[in-house]
Every structure is written in structure tokens, then in C-alpha cells.
Amino acid sequence: SQQGEEDPQALSIQEGENATMNCSYKTSINNLQWYRQNSGRGLVHLILIRSNEREKHSGRLRVTLDTSKKSSSLLITASRAADTASYFCASTFQKLVFGTGTRLLVSP
């Protein structure tokens, strides 16, 4: 299977804590993207990091990329209940290959 893998599968934290999700992929990439999916809805793009970048920030999001290890991580700082969702990475070479997702639950 070409599917990427995400770790952990599920994460439960309190509001204000940081959440870290990891993604591993299998092939060379041009970029890696992170998406969010609220329950029962479509995915929404969060951030894209190119293969020649090592770190990128967007608001409370921080993404890192290690192409030597074929891995990426998404950090959400100072999490909020509204961050409760599933998060997917998608690695891109000739096409997007999605990971299996991390379910994040942020409790008030």
C-alpha cells in the first residue's frame, strides 16, 4: 500500500495543551500537506511544506519535515475545543497520497 501512516491514531488532551501528530510517508515528495476534517465533513487544507523546507508556521500550527526520515509532524499549540477533528497528512510526488489520520479530541 502507498498509504502514509499517522501516529497516534487518536489523541485526547485538555484545552491549552499542545497536540503533536506525526506522519510517515513512503516515497520521495515535492511537498507535504496537512488537512483537517471535522466530523462527517470534507477535508480543509491547513498548511503545505515543500521538500526543500524544514519548518513552517501558520498561526498556532507548526509543521516540520524530515525528508531523510520520510516524516513530518504537525504541532498545534494552545489547543482549543474547536480544534477537535481528524487530521490527515498528504504527501505529494506525482499525486497526493493521504495518511490514515489522527483523531484529536480537545476537552474543555
Add this chain to the structure above:
Amino acid sequence: DVKVTQSSRYLVKRTGEKVFLECVQDMDHENMFWYRQDPGLGLRLIYFSYDVKMKEKGDIPEGYSVSREKKERFSLILESASTNQTSMYLCATYPYSYRVSGANVLTFGAGSRLTVL
């Protein structure tokens, strides 16, 4: 904002029925995709289209076909629905310019949850 509209949020069909899932986008995007999402398996690409009347198989095309007669509309067809096609189906798009720039960010529809009995 790009809008990707999937005509049916929830469908219940019987085994053997022909099922049409419609996707319409309003921003003139060339590339359109159909994904299937199942728990623990993530998103898997069924078919995609990069232009009117053009289509290419994705990773799991068996049991599905597609139609793209107009640029804004991409239809997924289940010729004879089976219970193992019960799933969430997601349509997504991006413009040609994104492919050129290497930033192929997808815009998704809200999804169509299909149950086949």
C-alpha cells in the same frame, strides 16, 4: 471562495442499484477527483479528471466509473452497488496552475455518505 458541492449528503441504496454521485465546482478548476474514505484506511483515490471528457484511474477504480461532460461537473457512477461500497465519498478539485506551481492544494466538497443495503 471555491465551492465544491456534492449533491447528496446521505444516500441509502440497495445492492444492485445504479448510483450516481454528483460533484459541481464553481471556480473553473481543471482537475477533479473522487476519493473514498473508510476508517483506518484514510482517503483512497478512485478516479480523477484533468479536463473535460478526460479521466484516469486512481488506486481503487474497480466497480466505479466516472463522467466529465462539462468542466464544472464530475460524476461518480456505481454501475451495480454492492455492500462493500458503503463508504464516505469525497470530491475534490484544484486548478491547473496549482500543478504547474507544485502546490496542488485540494478543495473538498462536504462528502456523500453512501450506505448500500
